[in-house]
Amino acid sequence: EAQVTQNPRYLITVTGKKLTVTCSQNMNHEYMSWYRQDPGLGLRQIYYSMNVEVTDKGDVPEGYKVSRKEKRNFPLILESPSPNQTSLYFCASSVGTGGKMYEQYFGPGTRLTVT
Amino acid sequence: EDQVTQSPEALRLQEGESSSLNCSYTVSGLRGLFWYRQDPGKGPEFLFTLYSAGEEKEKERLKATLTKKESFLHITAPKPEDSATYLCAVQAWGRETSGSRLTFGEGTQLTVNP
Numbered sequence: 001e002a003q004v005t006q007n008p009r010y011l012i013t014v015t016g017k018k019l020t021v022t023c024s025q026n027m028n029h030e031y032m033s034w035y036r037q038d039p040g041l042g043l044r045q046i047y048y049s050m051n052v053e054v055t056d057k058g059d060v061p062e063g064y065k066v067s068r069k070e071k072r073n074f075p076l077i078l079e080s081p082s083p084n085q086t087s088l089y090f091c092a093s094s095v096g097t098g099g100k101m102y103e104q105y106f107g108p109g110t111r112l113t114v115t
Numbered sequence: 116e117d118q119v120t121q122s123p124e125a126l127r128l129q130e131g132e133s134s135s136l137n138c139s140y141t142v143s144g145l146r147g148l149f150w151y152r153q154d155p156g157k158g159p160e161f162l163f164t165l166y167s168a169g170e171e172k173e174k175e176r177l178k179a180t181l182t183k184k185e186s187f188l189h190i191t192a193p194k195p196e197d198s199a200t201y202l203c204a205v206q207a208w209g210r211e212t213s214g215s216r217l218t219f220g221e222g223t224q225l226t227v228n229p
Contacts, residue, residue, distance in 0.1 A: 004158075033217070035219075040221070041221070042202075042219050042220060042221040042222060043159070043202065043204075043219040044219070045216055045217055045218075048216065058216055059216070059218070090158050090159070092158075092159075101146075101147065101206055101217070102164065103149070103161040103164060104149075104159075104161060104217075105161070106151075106158030106159045106160070107158055108157065108158055109156070109157065109158055
């Protein structure tokens with residue numbers, strides 16, 4: 001089954017404790033992206049990647065890191081989480097050629113709470 | 116800066132009562148406009164992509180249209196299972212890198228009562 005998986009689905013942590021949210025897709029997609037969703041602000045792009053070793057900032061990259069060492073995986077790293085990073089996070093992937101993106105497949109989401 | 120505005124924020128319909136959702140956008144050059152459906156607590160689900168003004172796409176009770184300034188999602192004879200939040204997003208030309216940034220609107224929350 002074609003899918004995007006994220007782990008963990010729920011996470012409660014404390015300020016400053018480094019964490020990683022994993023994202024994996026089994027569709028051989030070139031393009032992957034991370035979003036956060038907050039009430040009243042909608043979905044905002046954090047980072048995206050057009051292919052292995054190619055990543056770039058989205059609209060809200062501060063406090064986040066990503067890496068793309070393999071085509072299927074795109075982990076999101078919070079090195080020193082703060083309460084304002086409490087949010088619902090989504091990973092997505094799609095075919096992407098020549099900078100043009102096609103339909104994105106979203107993961108189930110990770111609800112993160114930083115206390 | 117690219118902007119996407121969706122209206123209304125919320126819409127309540129009776130089953131069978133057709134209506135339209137609006138997505139107005141301001142971009143330097145539209146590469147693609149996407150419609151997604153999102154159920155509570157789940158990731159968005161792809162519905163349509165539109166690339167040029169005048170383009171239309173249909174799927175079951177949904178029809179998406181595109182002009183140079185806005186897109187409409189028309190819902191014909193909706194059913195309660197169409198209740199969800201509908202999201203619009205744009206991808207623009209002219210980005211400094213690969214042009215793969217997407218800007219989403221805040222969505223329209225649709226409720227269809229039986």
